[in-house]
Amino acid sequence: MGIDLTQLDSTRRLLIEADLQPVQGKRFQPTGFPDLGPATYQAGETACLLLESAQSMANRLEATIWDEGSNRPIGDAAGISYVAIDDEADNYLTSSIVESHRLNSPYILESKDKTFFDKLKNSLGVMDTGPIDRSAFAETLLTYDVNSLLHGVFLAKKELAGGRLRLARVISSFIEAECIQTAASGGVKNDHVDPQGDTAKGFGNVPFHREEFTAEKITAYFSVDLQQIRAYGLGEDVTHLLTVLALYKIRALLDGDLRLRTACDLELKDDTVVARKPSGFELPSAPDLSAELQDAIGNCKHKMEVTTVTFEK
Numbered sequence: 001m002g003i004d005l006t007q008l009d010s011t012r013r014l015l016i017e018a019d020l021q022p023v024q025g026k027r028f029q030p031t032g033f034p035d036l037g038p039a040t041y042q043a044g045e046t047a048c049l050l051l052e053s054a055q056s057m058a059n060r061l062e063a064t065i066w067d068e069g070s071n072r073p074i075g076d077a078a079g080i081s082y083v084a085i086d087d088e089a090d091n092y093l094t095s096s097i098v099e100s101h102r103l104n105s106p107y108i109l110e111s112k113d114k115t116f117f118d119k120l121k122n123s124l125g126v127m128d129t130g131p132i133d134r135s136a137f138a139e140t141l142l143t144y145d146v147n148s149l150l151h152g153v154f155l156a157k158k159e160l161a162g163g164r165l166r167l168a169r170v171i172s173s174f175i176e177a178e179c180i181q182t183a184a185s186g187g188v189k190n191d192h193v194d195p196q197g198d199t200a201k202g203f204g205n206v207p208f209h210r211e212e213f214t215a216e217k218i219t220a221y222f223s224v225d226l227q228q229i230r231a232y233g234l235g236e237d238v239t240h241l242l243t244v245l246a247l248y249k250i251r252a253l254l255d256g257d258l259r260l261r262t263a264c265d266l267e268l269k270d271d272t273v274v275a276r277k278p279s280g281f282e283l284p285s286a287p288d289l290s291a292e293l294q295d296a297i298g299n300c301k302h303k304m305e306v307t308t309v310t311f312e313k
Contacts, residue, residue, distance in 0.1 A: 003292045005243060007281050014224040014246075015277040018254055019217070019269040020175070027183045027212040029263035031056070038211070040180065049177040049213060052260055057173035057253075058151055059100075060260075064252035065147075065245075066097050073097065076248070076290045079297040081146045081304035083108055083116065085311050093311055096145045102153050103145050109157055112312035120144070120160060127161040137165055138232040142303055149232065150246055171246045172223045173253075175260075179216035186210050212263065220258075222250050238303065241296040248289045255286055 008014060022028050030038040030049055039050035052060075065077040071092045073080055083096040085107045099105035109117055123140045127133055141148045154166040189206040197203025229242045254273065258266040273283040284292070297304075 002295065003244070003284050003288055005240070007278055008226055008243065011278045012225075012227040013277065014222075014226055014275055014281070016220075016222040016224075016250065016273060016275045016283060018220045018222070018273050020220055020258065020266045021218060021269050023265040023267050026214045027263070028177075028215075028218075028266070029261045030211075030213055031260070038213070043178075046178055047180050049180045049215065050174065051177050051218065051264070052175040054172055054174045056260075057175065058169065058171075060257060061171060061173060061249045061253055062097060062147060062151060064249045064257055066095075071095070076293050077245075077297070078294075079301045079304065080245075081142065081144055081306065083145055083307045083309055085111075085309050088310060088312055090310075097147055102148045102151065103141070104153055104155050104157075107311045108309055109155075111309060113310045116144075116307055116309045117159075120155075124155075124161050124165065127165070132161065132164055134167075134231070135233040137167070138234055141167070142234060142238060142300075143305060144307055146242070146245070146304060149229075149242055150249075168225075168228070170225045170228050170242070171249070173221060173250075175218065175220045175266075177213065177215035177218045180213050181215075183212040183214050184210070185212065218266065220254065224250075237296070237299045241293075241300050244289065244292050244296045247284060248293045251283055251286050251289050254283075 028051070031052055032038055039053075041048050041050070065073050065080075067074045072078075072084075073082065083103065085093045085095060085105070087093045094105070094107055096102045096105060096108065099107065103109075103120075111117075120140070123143075124137065127136070138149060141153065145153075148167065150170045152167050152169040155161075156163050186207065187210065191197055191204050194203055195205045199206050224243075224246045226243065229239055229246075232238070232242075251273075254268055260266065275281040275283065
């Protein structure tokens with residue numbers, strides 16, 4: 001018997017807020033920006049920190065279904081559509097799953113090998129003029145890169161419907177910390193041979209400071225636009241696949257992929273994750289979502305394909 005997701009049928013958006021904590025101790029390393037440093041801010045009288053941005057979380061969610069060892073989707077996601085890119089010696093180079101802009105990757109669209117580009121152009125050529133047919137666009141994305149239907153895409157090439165083809169993200173996420181305080185510390189790089197050596201060349205003892213944070217509350221926020229999934233008009237099986245795939249990624253990230261940085265390793269406070277909206281909806285377990293995802297892919301497998309593109313400079 002599959003997972004019962006009927007509670008989501010009348011919901012426009014699924015909102016999940018999961019409480020996190022450091023795996024050990026109280027401190028954590030913040031994300032940092034070269035011209036900004038830690039992303040601290042005030043929310044009323046509360047000192048807050050953006051622990052992980054929406055852009056970074058999108059990359060992490062996409063990575064949950066990719067096996068870096070074999071350079072292909074993990075077993076649970078086997079059969080989904082994506083584009084693999086090889087070099088001219090037929091060695092793996094990258095893929096639409098790990099590329100920042102998915103199908104809009106230059107390794108796909110800027111290659112001298114125009115075989116796949118021409119296939120896209122033929123599929124989307126009916127939209128060169130007039131309004132964009134979102135269902136037809138979504139169907140093309142389903143065929144070649146189903147993840148673009150969840151994480152968004154912007155095909156900016158003018159040869160593809162005048163560069164007007166874009167979809168917003170269905171799934172968004174970020175992590176915030178509240179009631180933060182700075183935890184200052186430091187250390188020294190020791191040179192036991194020549195402590196007074198030229199530090200500019202890597203010799204000598206080099207003291208350094210370290211700035212970490214503590215927080216009363218750390219929360220991972222997830223939003224899944226279920227209405228956008230339904231609006232694709234791709235049928236019940238595909239709608240179910242996209243919904244389950246989104247839930248699978250959220251659960252996979254929360255269960256095991258929250259080591260954001262060397263000194264920022266987080267975990268769920270409670271294995272049970274209950275949505276804020278719709279109220280009472282419980283995020284299914286990893287084993288249940290694994291089985292459901294494989295079944296959902298099986299039902300839609302005939303609509304998806306794996307494409308290999310050769311990148312020629």
